Amino acid sequence: MSTTTPTRAVWSFEAIGTVWSIETDAPLGPGIRRDVETAVAAFDRDWSRFRDDSVVARLAGGGGSAPVPPDAAAMLDVYVELDAATRGAVNPLVGDSLARLGYDARYSLVAQGDPIAAPERWRDIVRWDAGTLAVTAPATIDVGALGKGRLVDLVTGVVSRGIDGGFVVDGGGDLAVRGTPQRIGLEHPYDPRRVIGVVTVADAALCASAVTRRAWGEGLHHVLDARTGVPVRAYAATWAIAPDAMHADALATALFFDGGPELAASWGAHWVRMRTDGRVEWSPGSEAELFT
């Protein structure tokens, strides 16, 4: 991959199941790095489905409540919009559906049986207010539709408070750009050597999702239709640009379903998505340069 600004400093680390990098003009000092690590660790401790001691893991055990994590309302409020826009395809209680197909805390990656739908009336089960997050029936919260975007925003906040210049926070497919605009290639989901187009991102976030890499068997990958618990088949990859990464990430998920484009329009966001047959769709007025 060619780099237009080869002199910048890059700090890479692994967190929440993917590879992160933060690119800055000058190397980040130890204080900022520590603050980033603290923010990532706190988010993981609240929301990771892949550890026993997280808030969502403890709530899944049989219901119960916990002090509300700081990002709960911000994320769950967007889930309400996602749910409405996709008519139930996106649902924060999809955790058990994912685990059923093998995407569980132990990474067993073997389906345990037929797909199971997520509880349709999740808002009766998940309750949140200023003090408490409650799950009133056995069910597992999975904020995968937008959680990584939220964490990109949190890390972006830490970095922007710590340095003056521009930077890029790349959470492995979900990224935020501050300062110098970045030309970003849209990776071909079936051939990582290729890009299907280029977008320029300036002081905004670009989030991508694809069914091809986080996949572990015939038709088994991490983007499920919550209404059935079955992995999606119509779209292979999505990209969305929004002012913040949480909304871009949410759209990158919603765009696997009908209703995603309408939600993007209501948020004033742009997007590109590739169908599994290789055809590409884009938002009205999209400024992406596509190699069609």
Place this chain on the structure above:
Amino acid sequence: MIRTTAVPRPVRAGAAFVGVLGMVALAGCAGTTTPAADAEETTPATTAPSSSATTDSGTDTGSVVGSAYTDGTYTAEGSYSTPESVETIEVTITLESDVVTAVEVTGDPQAAESQRYQSQFIGGISDEVVGQLVDDVSVSRVAGSSLTSGGFNKALQTIKSEAAA
């Protein structure tokens, strides 16, 4: 596939190109030739009468011996009807050895054309996209599916080796 260079709406422009293809009468040629995937963008069009590109088009079957068309850049203006309006666009084609090496469409067949697609919320739909090699494109980074962590990769490797045993 013909790479259009009309940015930012290359594919919508591509659809428009099809609309006027008959008028510049290159349909037989364009349908049976494969332009170089990495064709350079067209230089500003040197306008030539579109009629000069239309000779013999009716008999062209694609198995061309010798050159049916004179190399060069051709420009034509065309219009086509949509439910709401008549759109006018200008199409420039570069021909080399009967191969269309570049197509440029100017003009913006805006909202009326997009109505033909599924909904007002989708700007357009392309044919299958092959893409370009990352190394051939100037980008600072690439966004796609997120890289998976060591834990996921290790588990996947275990599954694969068990499946192979």
